[in-house]
Every structure is written in structure tokens, then in C-alpha cells.
Amino acid sequence: MDKLEHYQLKYCILNFGEIKFLEEGQEEKIDLFKKDLLDYGIEIIEHQKTILVQKIKDVIKEMIYNENEQIEIKSSAHISEKLGFSYGYLSKLFSEITFTSIENFLIIQKVEYTKYLIVNNHLSFSEIAYKLNYSSAAHLSTQFKNTTGITPSAFLRIIKKRKAIQFHHVN
Amino acid sequence: MLTDTIRIILADDDEDDRNFFVEAFEEIKIKTIVTTVRNGSELLQQLNDCRNVLPHIIFLDLNMPIINGMDCLKLIRENETFKNVAIAIYSTSSSEEDIENTFVLGANIYIKKPNDFHILKKILSNVVSMNLQFETNGLNKENFLLRI
Numbered sequence: 001m002d003k004l005e006h007y008q009l010k011y012c013i014l015n016f017g018e019i020k021f022l023e024e025g026q027e028e029k030i031d032l033f034k035k036d037l038l039d040y041g042i043e044i045i046e047h048q049k050t051i052l053v054q055k056i057k058d059v060i061k062e063m064i065y066n067e068n069e070q071i072e073i074k075s076s077a078h079i080s081e082k083l084g085f086s087y088g089y090l091s092k093l094f095s096e097i098t099f100t101s102i103e104n105f106l107i108i109q110k111v112e113y114t115k116y117l118i119v120n121n122h123l124s125f126s127e128i129a130y131k132l133n134y135s136s137a138a139h140l141s142t143q144f145k146n147t148t149g150i151t152p153s154a155f156l157r158i159i160k161k162r163k164a165i166q167f168h169h170v171n
Numbered sequence: 172m173l174t175d176t177i178r179i180i181l182a183d184d185d186e187d188d189r190n191f192f193v194e195a196f197e198e199i200k201i202k203t204i205v206t207t208v209r210n211g212s213e214l215l216q217q218l219n220d221c222r223n224v225l226p227h228i229i230f231l232d233l234n235m236p237i238i239n240g241m242d243c244l245k246l247i248r249e250n251e252t253f254k255n256v257a258i259a260i261y262s263t264s265s266s267e268e269d270i271e272n273t274f275v276l277g278a279n280i281y282i283k284k285p286n287d288f289h290i291l292k293k294i295l296s297n298v299v300s301m302n303l304q305f306e307t308n309g310l311n312k313e314n315f316l317l318r319i
Binding site for chain 2: 057098099100105108109112115116119148149150154155157158159161162165
């Protein structure tokens with residue numbers, strides 16, 4: 001924010017960490033501003049499509065990680081409603097930019113969250129399945145296996161063995 | 172993400188396998204640069220040469236002369252510099268013991284070499300796009316295990 005003032009840039013703040021520059025002819029200053037931000041490890045996403053893809057990802061993550069609020073409608077309808085675009089458009093755009101589909105992204109995120117829960121929370125598969133809205137532990141297990149090629153129990157066994165080796169090295 | 176080109180290196184002593192691999196990548200949608208080496212020792216030389224940018228994914232054959240894939244895997248994973256590089260085992264072996272061992276030693280991906288070129292293309296494309304998911308979405312790489 002200080003940096004924006006420093007270059008006397010006219011801007012307003014939008015959602016999701018977005019800002020909009022208000023005047024034309026600020027390009028030179030904007031370039032300097034971008035260079036400064038890079039020093040902080042911040043990269044500016046300019047591309048409109050990339051921003052929208054990021055928003056789709058944010059909505060999906062919110063759906064998965066938000067434990068208090070169960071979303072009753074279909075995820076496609078939810079994403080479309082949240083972002084105000086047709087699902088067909090969003091879906092096409094997502095695949096174009098990320099080389100994967102929204103459905104696939106959703107599954108990968110769920111599987112990653114499952115891994116996290118298996119490793120860190122010591123929940124049973126049935127508990128995780130319930131938490132992530134799967135109809136059964138078997139369904140979760142199948143999707144896990146289809147996505148990673150490994151069963152959840154093999155995954156846990158491998159991670160435990162890795163930790164044992166690391167522990168052995170440290171001592 | 173409008174990603175940069177994905178850098179890939181394959182260590183495999185079989186010339187046909189190396190050629191198939193390069194051709195397959197030429198035909199997939201995601202932009203890649205593929206380098207190949209003939210054994211583990213050449214691979215380690217490439218990786219340790221500081222003039223080279225690190226690859227995103229290393230593909231390792233297990234049966235290689237001089238330094239085999241398993242030893243390579245151990246050496247690479249002992250070095251912090253290569254912490255973020257994904258390692259894919261690329262082998263004809265389908266022994267459950269081999270597979271689990273490589274994962275335990277830090278491999279991220281295990282690919283059983285297919286005989287069919289189209290299947291190879293599909294597999295490699297899947298591997299690269301899965302790796303991209305981990306790179307661009309801040310997922311925990313330590314939990315990245317994929318068996319195809």
C-alpha cells in the first residue's frame with residue numbers, strides 16, 4: 001500500500017486481493033511498482049483469465065475446507081452462482097489455462113485434504129469420508145486409488161516408513 | 172496458470188526407450204524441454220552442474236549401469252538442493268516391493284513402462300499435469316505419490 005502511494009498511483013481495491021488502476025498513462029509507474037513487489041516475492045497476476053481461474057480454485061477450496069457449512073446444491077451450480085458466469089464457460093476456461101478440468105481439480109483437492117487428514121489428524125477413513133461428504137469410506141477409498149494409484153492404507157504405510165528413515169538419520 | 176515450459180530429464184540406458192520418451196513429449200499439449208542422459212552418473216553430473224537450471228521432473232530408470240536408479244534416487248533425495256524436484260521412477264519392474272521401496276526412499280511417481288506409444292503419451296501427459304497441480308496450487312510435495 002505504501003508503495004502504491006509512493007508512486008502516486010490512483011487505484012481502488014477490489015475483492016480477492018485485486019486492485020484496479022484508475023488512470024490511463026500510469027504504465028511506467030506500474031512497471032516500477034511491479035519490480036518493487038518482486039523484491040517481496042509478490043507477483044502480479046494481470047491476466048483476466050488467470051484471475052478468474054484463481055477465483056474458481058478459491059471457491060472450490062472454500063467448499064472443501066469449510067467444515068461448518070455444508071453446501072446442498074451441486075458444486076457446478078455453486079461455482080457458477082458464486083462467480084456469475086455459466087458453468088460451461090468457466091469449465092472451458094479452466095481447462096484451457098490449467099490443463100485439467102474443474103472436476104479433476106476438485107477431486108485432487110479432496111484427495112490432498114484426505115492425505116493431510118490421514119497423516120495429521122489420525123482420523124479413520126469413515127470419519128474422513130463423512131467430513132468430505134462422500135457417501136461411504138469405500139467411495140473415498142476408490143477415488144483415492146483412482147487418483148493416486150495407491151490405496152489410502154499403502155499411502156499411510158509409505159509416509160510412516162519415510163518418517164522412520166528420517167528419524168533414523170537424525171539420530 | 173500460463174506456465175513456463177516444464178523442464179524434464181530422463182536417465183535411461185536404453186536408446187529406444189529414450190527416443191520413445193522424447194517423441195511422446197513432442198506430441199503432448201503441455202510445453203516441455205526434454206533432456207536425456209544414459210546413466211545415473213551422467214544424471215548426477217548434469218544436476219550438480221550449476222550452469223544448468225534444475226529440472227521440474229527427473230525420470231529414472233531403475234536398471235542402469237554405473238550408478239543404478241535406486242542409488243541415484245537415494246543420492247538425489249539426500250541433497251536439499253533438489254528438494255522440490257519431483258522424481259518419477261520409469262521402469263519395467265512391477266514388483267510391489269520395488270515400487271513401495273522407491274516411494275519410501277522419496278520417489279513421487281512410479282511409472283511401469285508401457286509397450287504402447289499412445290498409452291505412454293497419455294501417462295506422461297497425466298504425470299506432467301499432476302505435477303503442475305502440485306507446483307501451482309501450493310500442495311504439499313511430501314505427500315505427492317502417484318502410481319501409474
